[in-house]
Amino acid sequence: MKNSRFIKRVLAILVVFGLVLSLAACKKKTAEQPQQSSQNKNIEEKITLTFTHMFTNDGSAISDGFYNALNEYKKAHPNVTIKQEALSHDTYETKIKTLAAGGELPDVFVIKGSMVDPFYNNGQIAPLNDALDSDMAWKNSFVEGAFDDFKRGDKILGIPIQVQPTSLIFYNREIFKEAGINEFPKDWNEFKDAVKKLRAKGYIPITAGNKGKWLVESCILSTLGDRFTGTDWFVSIRDRKGAKFTDPEFVNALRAIDELVKMKAFNSDINSLDNNQQRTLYYNKKAAMFFEGGWAISLVTNEAPKDVLDATELAIIPPVPGGKGLPNTVSGGAGWAFQINANLDGSKKNAAIELLKALSSEAYSRPMLEKGGFPATKVTNYDESKLSTLAKKYQQLAKNIKYVPVYDVQLSPGVIEVMNSGLQDMIIGTLTPEKLAQKIQQEYEREASK
Amino acid sequence: MTLKRILSRIGALIINAFVMLLSLSCIFPIVWLIYSSLKTEKEFALNIAALPAHPTFENYINAIKTAKMHIYFFNSLFTTVVSVILIVLFSFVVGYFFARYRFAGRNFLYTMFLAGMLIPIHALLVPMFVEFKVLGLLDKRITLILPYVGLGLPMAIFLMENFIKDIPHEIEEAAYIDGATLTTTLFRIILPICKPIISTVVILSSLSSWNEFSFALVLIKSDALKTLPVGLTNFSSQYTVKYTQLMAAITIAILPVIVVYLIFNKRVIQGLVAGAVKG
Numbered sequence: 236m237k238n239s240r241f242i243k244r245v246l247a248i249l250v251v252f253g254l255v256l257s258l259a260a261c262k263k264k265t266a267e268q269p270q271q272s273s274q275n276k277n278i279e280e281k282i283t284l285t286f287t288h289m290f291t292n293d294g295s296a297i298s299d300g301f302y303n304a305l306n307e308y309k310k311a312h313p314n315v316t317i318k319q320e321a322l323s324h325d326t327y328e329t330k331i332k333t334l335a336a337g338g339e340l341p342d343v344f345v346i347k348g349s350m351v352d353p354f355y356n357n358g359q360i361a362p363l364n365d366a367l368d369s370d371m372a373w374k375n376s377f378v379e380g381a382f383d384d385f386k387r388g389d390k391i392l393g394i395p396i397q398v399q400p401t402s403l404i405f406y407n408r409e410i411f412k413e414a415g416i417n418e419f420p421k422d423w424n425e426f427k428d429a430v431k432k433l434r435a436k437g438y439i440p441i442t443a444g445n446k447g448k449w450l451v452e453s454c455i456l457s458t459l460g461d462r463f464t465g466t467d468w469f470v471s472i473r474d475r476k477g478a479k480f481t482d483p484e485f486v487n488a489l490r491a492i493d494e495l496v497k498m499k500a501f502n503s504d505i506n507s508l509d510n511n512q513q514r515t516l517y518y519n520k521k522a523a524m525f526f527e528g529g530w531a532i533s534l535v536t537n538e539a540p541k542d543v544l545d546a547t548e549l550a551i552i553p554p555v556p557g558g559k560g561l562p563n564t565v566s567g568g569a570g571w572a573f574q575i576n577a578n579l580d581g582s583k584k585n586a587a588i589e590l591l592k593a594l595s596s597e598a599y600s601r602p603m604l605e606k607g608g609f610p611a612t613k614v615t616n617y618d619e620s621k622l623s624t625l626a627k628k629y630q631q632l633a634k635n636i637k638y639v640p641v642y643d644v645q646l647s648p649g650v651i652e653v654m655n656s657g658l659q660d661m662i663i664g665t666l667t668p669e670k671l672a673q674k675i676q677q678e679y680e681r682e683a684s685k
Numbered sequence: 686m687t688l689k690r691i692l693s694r695i696g697a698l699i700i701n702a703f704v705m706l707l708s709l710s711c712i713f714p715i716v717w718l719i720y721s722s723l724k725t726e727k728e729f730a731l732n733i734a735a736l737p738a739h740p741t742f743e744n745y746i747n748a749i750k751t752a753k754m755h756i757y758f759f760n761s762l763f764t765t766v767v768s769v770i771l772i773v774l775f776s777f778v779v780g781y782f783f784a785r786y787r788f789a790g791r792n793f794l795y796t797m798f799l800a801g802m803l804i805p806i807h808a809l810l811v812p813m814f815v816e817f818k819v820l821g822l823l824d825k826r827i828t829l830i831l832p833y834v835g836l837g838l839p840m841a842i843f844l845m846e847n848f849i850k851d852i853p854h855e856i857e858e859a860a861y862i863d864g865a866t867l868t869t870t871l872f873r874i875i876l877p878i879c880k881p882i883i884s885t886v887v888i889l890s891s892l893s894s895w896n897e898f899s900f901a902l903v904l905i906k907s908d909a910l911k912t913l914p915v916g917l918t919n920f921s922s923q924y925t926v927k928y929t930q931l932m933a934a935i936t937i938a939i940l941p942v943i944v945v946y947l948i949f950n951k952r953v954i955q956g957l958v959a960g961a962v963k964g
Contacts, residue, residue: 291919292751293927320906323918333903337814379950511730518731538730 251345259311282586285341286319287334289327289571296533296608297397302490304599308590315586335359343587346574348384348644351392354574363391364587373592380638381611384645393572394591399529399609400567400673401641402458402552403629405517405522409546410438414523419548423462423491423555430500433523438499444508445662448655454526454639456658457566458552463488463641465559473645475683478678481669484559489661491555506659518543529567529629533607536623549628551636560639560645564638567638568645569611653678713938722932729929744933754934756909757916762941763826763911765894768833772890773883774840775834780845780872785857795846801839806899814903824906832900837890848882849875884952891945913938 290301294306320341322330328347334340335350340359349657354360367374378398385393406419411429413566414436420426433440445451462467464484471478479485494503514531516522518539535547554562573594575587593599601617602608607626621629643651654675660666666674686817721729723740783795813832817823832843852875860870876883898914905911917938920931 293919318907320908321919322902322915323878323921325921326902326915326918330902333810333814337818339814340816402839511928512733515730515733538727540727540731 239571257410259271280582281314282583283316283318284343284587284590286317286343286590287322287327287331287341288319288345289322289324290510291323294605298602299606300599300601300603300608300610301594303602304593305594306597307598308593310341311332312589315590319592323361329615334461340576342387342576342579342583343590344574345396345571348569348573349648351385351387355387355392359577360392360574362392363574363588363591364389364391367391368592370592373595374508376595376612378611378613381569383638383640385572389416393569394595395569395611396571396573396594397609398567398569398604398611398638400565400633400636401453401528402455402526402566403529403531403632404524404526404546404550404552405531405535406550407517407520407543407546408548409542410436410520410523414438419550422552422553423558426553427494427498430495430498434499439502439516439522440524441495441502442513442516442525443501443505444510444513445505445659446507448659449643450513450527451492451662452651452655453643453657454528454568455552456492458564458639458644458655459491459555460485460488460642461561461564461566462552462555462558462562463491465561466639468559469640469642469645471475473640480679481672486668487555489671491670492658496664501662505662514538514631526620529609532625532629533623536607536625544625547625549625549632551632553662561637563635563637564639565636566641568641570641570644612630623675625662647682650675650679718932718939719936720883722929722936726927726929738806738852741803744930745937747930748934748937748940752916752930753908754913754916754937756812757911757913758937761895761938764833765891767896768830768837769887769891771834772837773886776838776841776845776886777879777883778871779838780842780849781849781875783842783846784849786946791928792924798839798842800844801836806836810899813900817904823904826910828904828910829897829912832904833890833897837893841886841890844882844886845879848879879883884940884949888946888949892942896940903925905909 242437244504290298292302293299305317309315309607331350335354346354346360377395381395381398382391385391385395396469410433414432415430415431420429430440443450464482468478468482473481503524510527517525520543535544539547551565573591575591576582579587594611597614600612600614603610604614604617605621607623619627642654657666657671657674661668661671693911720736722744723742724737725741727736728735783791820843822828856874857870860874865874898915901912901915905915917934919926920934
């Protein structure tokens with residue numbers, strides 16, 4: 236068995252070698268080429284790759300890009316059979332963790348930032364640096380900061396699936412005008428004025444659904460916090476280099492949200508709606524704006540009534556007076572990445588790496604972008620007319636923005652749990668911003684002492 | 686006299702109205718589910734409670750065409766029917782012997798079966814996965830039937846044992862005198878008496894097998910063998926849920942459950958009443 240495989244491999248190498256030589260020696264011998272390549276195909280190993288992922292074929296931007304790239308890969312690699320299993324996002328996590336616990340990870344799969352450390356420490360995934368470095372064109376095709384969520388030191392432990400902002404402001408231009416606001420507020424004080432004016436007109440200034448606990452933290456605090464603290468503070472927190480959650484800058488960010496709550500900027504049922512339901516108030520013109528990530532662009536395009544859609548504009552959180560952060564940053568990142576099983580070797584590993592390349596090629600990212608998605612690689616030529624109006628508005632906005640970390644992607648689950656639940660408590664008024672900051676800091680220190 | 690009558694009528698009316706409202710609150714979600722499944726995604730996003738303005742069956746077509754609900758439906762049906770038959774058969778026989786015979790280790794065995802009810806399913810996931818992997822039982826037609834029968838048996842045996850214990854011994858003695866063998870007694874005499882409890886076991890075990898999610902998710906890999914609960918999750922992605930399509934799929938998924946319940950529910954009540962009169 237092993238012997239015959241070895242012979243096959245030697246033969247394959249010889250044939251490839253011969254092919255290259257004959258091509259190099261004489262370009263005119265085109266008649267021989269098809270024959271040789273078919274010979275080559277026969278000798279090439281039959282490879283089966285198992286691939287578990289979370290792209291159900293739902294017609295979304297990301298699944299369009301995914302299946303397009305997968306089909307291209309299959310066409311280019313007829314010797315590779317892909318046994319795939321598609322699961323939805325939430326169930327995927329349960330399954331992949333059970334598979335990992337049972338030592339049965341598939342050959343190719345997707346991982347979340349928080350899975351990187353346990354998988355890597357158990358030797359189930361390996362750094363992809365060598366593969367990336369041996370194909371610099373591939374490595375350089377990614378957008379800036381795409382690998383951040385999957386970097387541990389210099390090691391790159393995943394190929395990002397997409398990079399998208401988690402904090403955009405969707406607002407209704409017409410409602411703003413009606414309240415006497417002709418352009419989006421330029422700084423935080425103006426923003427608060429706008430909220431007051433909208434409230435006075437009887438609108439809910441910001442509709443929010445924080446039932447899932449992550450919305451206020453992911454879509455508002457991660458960016459607003461950066462405006463107050465600057466990104467260096469976050470890096471210092473993440474790497475445990477001395478910054479504290481009780482630092483006045485971060486407490487001020489919490490206070491800013493608390494202030495909005497006290498001004499009745501949000502709908503009163505904020506803790507019992509989810510992010511899908513928050514948009515209903517916006518669609519019915521009862522609310523003037525909402526905060527959500529880039530994924531909402533295609534949703535609003537599909538769901539909003541025409542007059543609301545036409546009036547919808549995009550903005551980012553304005554700078555705060557005296558804040559240490561840059562005015563043009565938005566929290567965002569990859570979140571999920573493709574990875575391969577660390578046990579793969581030889582031609583199987585090569586086939587898997589080729590698959591990762593296909594899943595970050597333009598065949599993958601172009602359809603995604605054209606449908607309003609957020610590929611992790613740069614797309615040089617695409618059909619702009621295919622973009623929805625809102626997606627075009629985003630592309631305009633995106634030219635100037637810079638990504639900063641989303642708290643829940645890069646901090647430990649324990650700290651995030653305290654932060655997210657605490658924000659819910661602060662919103663209903665049972666916790667002051669100062670107390671919340673202390674609680675987060677306590678959990679943060681408790682984890683360090685373990 | 687008449688005033689008293691009128692008052693009691695009004696009293697009954699008020700109680701009836703209250704009960705009706707209560708049952709309406711139980712039925713409404715299902716009605717809402719069904720009419721929402723006829724709406725478009727846009728209509729649903731605008732107003733959750735409104736009736737569909739232009740009813741469409743597109744969601745059902747999508748559920749079958751793209752989400753392959755019919756395959757999942759068949760798999761669920763197959764797994765549930767086989768599991769329920771096995772559970773009823775085993776629990777009836779085992780329950781009978783526990784109720785009628787005193788043998789060495791009987792109490793130990795009985796306790797072991799009942800202990801099965803105490804183990805939370807999620808604690809079993811990883812060990813079960815490893816076990817199935819070693820035995821080469823992952824991703825087969827029978828894969829799910831094994832845990833479903835195993836998990837359904839404790840409760841079923843408990844119910845059967847208690848029911849059979851209360852059947853008078855004299856019935857079996859009479860049958861024995863008439864020359865019936867053990868098998869005949871078991872299936873011709875005792876089984877028909879046990880109809881009500883069997884109905885209960887069928888309802889309980891078919892509901893739990895039909896709705897079981899965790900094992901179906903972890904132990905099954907290929908699309909052709911997945912069951913409905915896993916298929917239903919395909920309508921939600923990372924940030925969004927396709928509610929109207931999901932509702933069409935759920936409507937498909939709950940139909941058999943309602944049918945089973947309607948058929949056996951009557952039997953359960955009949956059986957209980959019959960037992961009560963016999964004393």
